[in-house]
Amino acid sequence: MVYLDANATTAVDPRVVDKMLPLFTETYGNPSSKHGFGEAAGAALRRAREQVRALLGAEQAAEIVFNSGGTEGANAAIMSALEASPRRREIIISAVEHPAVLALCAWLEKNKGIRIHVIPVDREGWLDLAAYKAALSERVAVVSIMWANNETGVIFPVPELAEQAKEFGALFHTDAVQAVGKLPIDLKATEIDMLSLSGHKFHAPKGVGALYLRSSVRFKPQLKGGHQERGRRPGTENMPGIVGLGAAAELAAAHMDDENVRVRALRDRLEQGILAEVGQCVAVGAGAERLPNTSTIAFSFIEGESIVLLLDRAGIAVSMGSACSVGSFEPSHVLTAMHVAKEAVRGAVRFSLSRDTTEADIDRAIAAVPPIVAKLRAISPFGSQEGAPQALDQAHV
Amino acid sequence: MPTMQHDAFGEHFANPRNVGVLAQANAVGSVGTMGWGDAVKLMLQIDPATDRIEQARFQTFGCSSAIASSSAITELITGKTTDEALEITAADVVDFLGGLPAERMYCSVMTYEAVQNAIADYRRHGAPAPAADSATICKCFGVTEAMAARTIRINHLTDPHQVTFHTKAGGGCFGCYKQVETVLARVNAEMVAEGNLAPRQAYRPGSVPPSSEALKPRGDAPPPLGSGARANIPSHIAIPPRPAPTSAAPRPVLPPSENRDRGTPEQFELIKQAVEALRPHLQRDGGDCELVDVDGNTIYLRLSGNCVDCQLASVTLSGVQAQLAEKLQRVVRVVPVS
Numbered sequence: 190m191v192y193l194d195a196n197a198t199t200a201v202d203p204r205v206v207d208k209m210l211p212l213f214t215e216t217y218g219n220p221s222s223k224h225g226f227g228e229a230a231g232a233a234l235r236r237a238r239e240q241v242r243a244l245l246g247a248e249q250a251a252e253i254v255f256n257s258g259g260t261e262g263a264n265a266a267i268m269s270a271l272e273a274s275p276r277r278r279e280i281i282i283s284a285v286e287h288p289a290v291l292a293l294c295a296w297l298e299k300n301k302g303i304r305i306h307v308i309p310v311d312r313e314g315w316l317d318l319a320a321y322k323a324a325l326s327e328r329v330a331v332v333s334i335m336w337a338n339n340e341t342g343v344i345f346p347v348p349e350l351a352e353q354a355k356e357f358g359a360l361f362h363t364d365a366v367q368a369v370g371k372l373p374i375d376l377k378a379t380e381i382d383m384l385s386l387s388g389h390k391f392h393a394p395k396g397v398g399a400l401y402l403r404s405s406v407r408f409k410p411q412l413k414g415g416h417q418e419r420g421r422r423p424g425t426e427n428m429p430g431i432v433g434l435g436a437a438a439e440l441a442a443a444h445m446d447d448e449n450v451r452v453r454a455l456r457d458r459l460e461q462g463i464l465a466e467v468g469q470c471v472a473v474g475a476g477a478e479r480l481p482n483t484s485t486i487a488f489s490f491i492e493g494e495s496i497v498l499l500l501d502r503a504g505i506a507v508s509m510g511s512a513c514s515v516g517s518f519e520p521s522h523v524l525t526a527m528h529v530a531k532e533a534v535r536g537a538v539r540f541s542l543s544r545d546t547t548e549a550d551i552d553r554a555i556a557a558v559p560p561i562v563a564k565l566r567a568i569s570p571f572g573s574q575e576g577a578p579q580a581l582d583q584a585h586v
Numbered sequence: 587m588p589t590m591q592h593d594a595f596g597e598h599f600a601n602p603r604n605v606g607v608l609a610q611a612n613a614v615g616s617v618g619t620m621g622w623g624d625a626v627k628l629m630l631q632i633d634p635a636t637d638r639i640e641q642a643r644f645q646t647f648g649c650s651s652a653i654a655s656s657s658a659i660t661e662l663i664t665g666k667t668t669d670e671a672l673e674i675t676a677a678d679v680v681d682f683l684g685g686l687p688a689e690r691m692y693c694s695v696m697t698y699e700a701v702q703n704a705i706a707d708y709r710r711h712g713a714p715a716p717a718a719d720s721a722t723i724c725k726c727f728g729v730t731e732a733m734a735a736r737t738i739r740i741n742h743l744t745d746p747h748q749v750t751f752h753t754k755a756g757g758g759c760f761g762c763y764k765q766v767e768t769v770l771a772r773v774n775a776e777m778v779a780e781g782n783l784a785p786r787q788a789y790r791p792g793s794v795p796p797s798s799e800a801l802k803p804r805g806d807a808p809p810p811l812g813s814g815a816r817a818n819i820p821s822h823i824a825i826p827p828r829p830a831p832t833s834a835a836p837r838p839v840l841p842p843s844e845n846r847d848r849g850t851p852e853q854f855e856l857i858k859q860a861v862e863a864l865r866p867h868l869q870r871d872g873g874d875c876e877l878v879d880v881d882g883n884t885i886y887l888r889l890s891g892n893c894v895d896c897q898l899a900s901v902t903l904s905g906v907q908a909q910l911a912e913k914l915q916r917v918v919r920v921v922p923v924s
């Protein structure tokens with residue numbers, strides 16, 4: 190199988206597994222304990238915190254709070270910000286946030302009366318900066334804008350957005366789940382207050398992540414309990430996971446530049462190879478600044494789930510740009526917000542690479558896609574062989 | 587035998603039978619649009635002497651279940667008389683494939699409807715198709731009341747979510763949930779009276795809550811409303827004003843005043859009150875709206891302030907439409923006028 194779904198998750202690096210294994214059966218102590226077992230675990234915890242600090246370019250290791258991943262980080266950041274400044278009752282997000290942010294904000298709007306500003310993006314995926322400026326005010330408690338989009342890889346100018354938020358005294362959180370490990374990040378040179386990351390997107394295990402909290406930020410813990418993570422995230426630490434996260438952070442930092450050059454070349458070759466072989470398809474967000482590993486291609490006149498399932502049968506694992514909804518697959522909110530053409534938006538497929546991706550993987554994918562698209566187009570009643578595509582909105586095909 | 591079942595589905599998805607255009611077709615049935623997410627075009631060659639389906643071909647846009655169901659239906663109806671073919675149900679398609687995911691049942695219903703349409707087409711001898719068989723209850727997916735009712739009856743549905751899985755009605759903006767409940771309760775009551783359903787199984791409106799509304803992707807509403815820009819976010823979420831107005835689509839024109847059906851004064855008053863109740867919502871976002879007139883189920887509104895040039899005017903409109911529909915307990919269409 191060729192795995193081209195790294196934005197969904199990655200394989201744990203074997204070097205990371207090696208670092209984790211002793212934590213299960215040898216250094217299994219509780220870092221809060223005062224004996225030797227506890228001390229060994231405590232040392233491992235400190236090392237991991239330092240490794241994550243270094244990857245993020247944070248000032249102090251104490252600014253890193255380990256948790257269970259991106260969803261928890263985003264929820265904690267936003268809920269804490271609202272609690273810390275009760276007189277500010279507005280939030281700014283982008284239209285293309287992950288459900289970790291979007292669903293929380295929809296809930297806050299509905300149940301807590303918080304006003305949510307949703308900043309649109311254009312066809313390429315660029316954020317509407319004028320709308321962002323217009324939404325900022327002293328009423329905004331927190332801005333939460335992702336660093337890189339999981340579906341398209343489009344990168345937002347987060348450091349700049351954070352500076353603008355500061356002028357209004359609003360806290361700034363970024364969901365950097367897709368950016369960490371892929372983009373160089375130097376938090377101390379920015380005004381970013383909070384950042385969420387998730388280990389499984391960069392070869393650490395699932396279910397472990399971290400929330401960066403700038404030391405100046407007043408944080409209101411959402412879990413109440415013991416003193417772990419200085420009370421900011423109580424509960425006995427997931428030690429094997431945290432050690433894995435630290436090791437993966439160190440590997441990511443060490444290999445980022447080389448890997449990005451290689452992965453970007455592979456991604457470009459894949460994208461250009463498919464676009465050249467298959468007509469009537471577009472690379473979504475290719476005109477914007479993008480992560481080096483992500484390519485979403487929208488194929489006209491066919492439907493994403495069928496493409497993904499046929500590719501799976503051909504030994505290529507990718508994901509679709511649609512969400513399973515009641516009764517049908519609906520185009521994702523990201524592609525809809527980008528106004529991807531109607532005849533193509535349901536045929537979007539995401540290819541996402543990692544440092545595990547090889548030249549041979551890309552060759553196989555380039556060979557597999559065109560016949561599958563051709564096969565589905567032969568089945569489709571739209572864009573028929575007889576020339577002009579038919580009117581897509583009409584009730585009858 | 588789960589593996590066998592899986593194979594039938596996989597086989598008909600990966601190697602569908604009878605794909606393509608049937609040039610000599612004398613019966614064609616289409617269901618769905620690209621905007622709704624699935625569409626099937628079924629083409630039949632029927633022998634007028636024997637009334638038998640000699641050949642069936644299809645073209646389908648949709649997910650694996652839609653393709654497999656289309657392939658299955660062509661296999662099931664080939665060689666049958668038109669009367670026999672009309673009796674083949676969505677459940678037969680599902681059985682033939684060894685099962686479909688619950689939320690994909692619509693795909694089998696779609697192929698059933700395509701057969702019904704194709705044979706109706708054949709029996710009309712080329713006369714144009716009559717207008718839709720009844721009122722549309724779900725605008726997102728163009729589901730008529732009659733289609734929902736027969737799907738409920740044939741497939742013995744007793745839960746609104748099942749109706750959504752089978753027809754898609756209620757799977758988009760949720761605006762039609764009440765209508766789905768109403769049709770379901772009515773048809774279930776009829777089924778009880780006919781002795782086809784135990785009274786305790788019949789659906790009572792309000793007994794099953796709608797699924798969470800947050801972040802439901804919405805289907806494309808057929809009429810082009812507003813500016814055409816649309817983002818898939820909850821309609822109740824505020825969008826900041828755009829710096830520059832986006833090019834507005836031509837607005838539909840109002841029919842001449844004497845031709846408008848305003849309903850009874852009480853009904854008109856009800857609509858007026860419902861619109862009034864919505865205004866604070868829009869005003870909070872720097873917009874406003876005003877009732878211009880009513881014509882049957884169409885409510886003409888004038889949007890002002892931020893609502894007009896808001897990039898999400900169409901989302902706002904469908905939100906307003908859903909809320910009005912809910913307040914008035916019937917299907918309405920909101921049309922902006924300037």
Ligand SMILES: Cc1ncc(COP(=O)(O)O)c(C=O)c1O
Pocket residue numbers: 196197257258259260261287289335337338339364366367386387388396398
């Ligand atoms: C952009 C983004 N944010 C948040 C998440 C959620 O992270 P987790 O799975 O660690 O909760 C994901 C993972 O899919 C993501 O891609």
Ligand code: FES
Pocket residue numbers: 723724725726727754755756757758759760761762763
């Ligand atoms: S889901 Fe039925 S009207 Fe929107």
